Amino acid sequence: MATDRRPRTRAASSRPRKVSVTARRTPVRKAVKAPTVRTTRPPKPGKVPADVKLAVAAALDKKAEQVHVLDLRKGSAFTDFFVIATGTNIRQVQAIADGIEESLKKIGVRPALVEGYGRAEWILLDYFDFIVHVFTPATREFYALERLWGDAERIEISA
Numbered sequence: 001m002a003t004d005r006r007p008r009t010r011a012a013s014s015r016p017r018k019v020s021v022t023a024r025r026t027p028v029r030k031a032v033k034a035p036t037v038r039t040t041r042p043p044k045p046g047k048v049p050a051d052v053k054l055a056v057a058a059a060l061d062k063k064a065e066q067v068h069v070l071d072l073r074k075g076s077a078f079t080d081f082f083v084i085a086t087g088t089n090i091r092q093v094q095a096i097a098d099g100i101e102e103s104l105k106k107i108g109v110r111p112a113l114v115e116g117y118g119r120a121e122w123i124l125l126d127y128f129d130f131i132v133h134v135f136t137p138a139t140r141e142f143y144a145l146e147r148l149w150g151d152a153e154r155i156e157i158s159a
Contacts, residue, residue, distance in 0.1 A: 048155055051109050052081050052130050056157055058103040059085040062096040064134070070145075070152040081130035082149065086140050090120040096134045097123040 048056075048069060059067050064085035073080050087093035094117065101111060104127070113126040121139045125132040133145060146154075 048081070049129065051104060051107065051127070052083060054103055054107065055083050055100045055127075055130070055132055058099045059083070059096050059132075059134070060157075061103075062087075062099040063092070064096045066140070067157050068146060069155040069157060070149055071155055072149065072152050074153065075149075075151055077149075077152075079126075079129065079131050082145065082152070083130060083132045084140070084145055085132070085134050086137055087134060088137065090136065093120045093123055093134050093136055097125060097132070100125060100132055100134075 048071075052069060056067055056069060064087060067083070067085045070082040070084065071080070072082060085096055087096050097114070097117065097120075101114070104110070109127060111125045111127050113124070115124040115126075116122045121136050122143070123132075123134045125134075135143070
């Protein structure tokens, strides 16, 4: 008499499968809240973080004009600071953006996004906590970010 060694399927089983009642009644736990992105303490009002100061210094090193820092922390903005600078022509705008990116890369800070580099009328470097805008004079006058974010606190930059 040969025995069939195939495993029995549920239909072939004579006993019904037991299901735990307690497992059905307990709710599924929600995911644990994600950790915050910021690893350092936020700067005090009026204080500029070191990486923003470094970006400003790099812009001034490349002879950027009309460099302003806007503190957006009091408003409902998507970032903490705007660094706004002007270059006299397209090549200088690209050089300012390159200088900022290069100096911040030395301390391990890289932009999440770089936009407008090809046309170079307005280059945007997004570093999450702050955004750098480098304009040509005509584009800066047209968009007037300082007027658009007029409620933001202006921080003086000494050359």
